[in-house]
Amino acid sequence: MAGAIDTPNGHACNLPEDGPASTLTSSLFAILAVIVPLGLAAAVSPVMLAEQTVLLSGPNGRIVASRFAYGVSFVALVYVGALVLWGRAIALPAKPKLSSTMDLLLGTLLVGLSVILWIRRPDPSIPAEAPRRSVSPGGAIGFGAFSMATNFTTLALLVPGAKVIASSHVGLVGRFVLLAVLVVLASTPAWLPVALTRGTSEATTRGLNALGRLITVHGRTVVVVVVAALGVYLLGHGVLKLAHL
Numbered sequence: 001m002a003g004a005i006d007t008p009n010g011h012a013c014n015l016p017e018d019g020p021a022s023t024l025t026s027s028l029f030a031i032l033a034v035i036v037p038l039g040l041a042a043a044v045s046p047v048m049l050a051e052q053t054v055l056l057s058g059p060n061g062r063i064v065a066s067r068f069a070y071g072v073s074f075v076a077l078v079y080v081g082a083l084v085l086w087g088r089a090i091a092l093p094a095k096p097k098l099s100s101t102m103d104l105l106l107g108t109l110l111v112g113l114s115v116i117l118w119i120r121r122p123d124p125s126i127p128a129e130a131p132r133r134s135v136s137p138g139g140a141i142g143f144g145a146f147s148m149a150t151n152f153t154t155l156a157l158l159v160p161g162a163k164v165i166a167s168s169h170v171g172l173v174g175r176f177v178l179l180a181v182l183v184v185l186a187s188t189p190a191w192l193p194v195a196l197t198r199g200t201s202e203a204t205t206r207g208l209n210a211l212g213r214l215i216t217v218h219g220r221t222v223v224v225v226v227v228a229a230l231g232v233y234l235l236g237h238g239v240l241k242l243a244h245l
Contacts, residue, residue, distance in 0.1 A: 028174055031164060031165070031178055035164060035178055036181070037230075038158070038160060038164075038182070038230065039181065040185055041157050041226040042154040042186040043185055043186055043187070045151055045154060045189045047147075048147055048148075048151065049189040051147060052069075052190060052193040055140065056193055056197060058135070062197050064135055064136070066194050067140035068135075068141070068190060069144060069187065069190040070144060071142060071143060071144025071146075072145070072147060072190035073144075073190065073191070074141075074145060075144075075149050076148055076154075076187050079148075079158060080162045080165075080179055080182055080186075083158065083162030083166070084162050084165050084166045084175065084179060087162055087167065102163065103163075103237050103241065104235060104239070106231075107230075107232065107234030107235035107236075107237075108231070110160065110227050110228070110231030111228060111231035111232065112231075113156055113227055114228035117223060144190060148187075153223065154186055157226075157227065158182065160230055160234060165178045
């Protein structure tokens with residue numbers, strides 16, 4: 001079937017009907033170029049990383065941390081999935097003005113969020129809060145779900161990513177792949193520490209410490225830059241689409 005993908009100038013680039021697989025692959029990579037930076041920025045969560053580090057060091061650490069990652073990933077999947085379904089509804093050709101208005105609204109919110117994040121930079125000398133009591137494997141799932149559901153910066157960054165997926169025309173399988181990539185990237189602070197435990201204890205400690213230092217030193221700056229750039233992009237995209245209505 002014929003398809004199309006939005007381009008930065010507000011026009012749709014049509015895919016040829018029953019065209020070669022390379023065309024669809026190129027479209028997927030073009031969307032991934034937007035999805036991946038958003039997912040990586042959403043993954044910058046010192047608090048979640050600190051929570052996983054503490055859970056891993058407690059009783060049944062790997063089991064509890066794995067359940068925590070399940071809770072985080074489940075909430076991210078449900079949240080992004082719901083946004084994509086809703087975004088598909090407002091991205092229909094019958095509602096182009098609503099879709100453009102959403103671009104303008106999201107762009108404004110993201111620019112405002114970048115300013116707030118820059119102004120309210122946390123003191124790096126204050127350690128991120130983490131759970132102090134042991135958590136059962138069953139309770140860790142709920143704890144992970146709560147941690148993601150209250151991680152408002154991550155949730156905000158997932159919104160434009162979900163909208164890009166919703167407005168794409170790469171087929172059901174293609175959208176599922178894009179959704180999975182976004183969810184996995186956003187959940188990185190939850191599953192990466194668990195994955196690192198497959199190595200030696202010393203290697204795990206070094207890896208977690210290095211990741212924690214990287215996020216603490218540069219994480220906030222990366223998030224601010226990505227959020228501001230995406231906000232400006234969405235504002236421009238919305239204005240161009242409205243101008244062509």
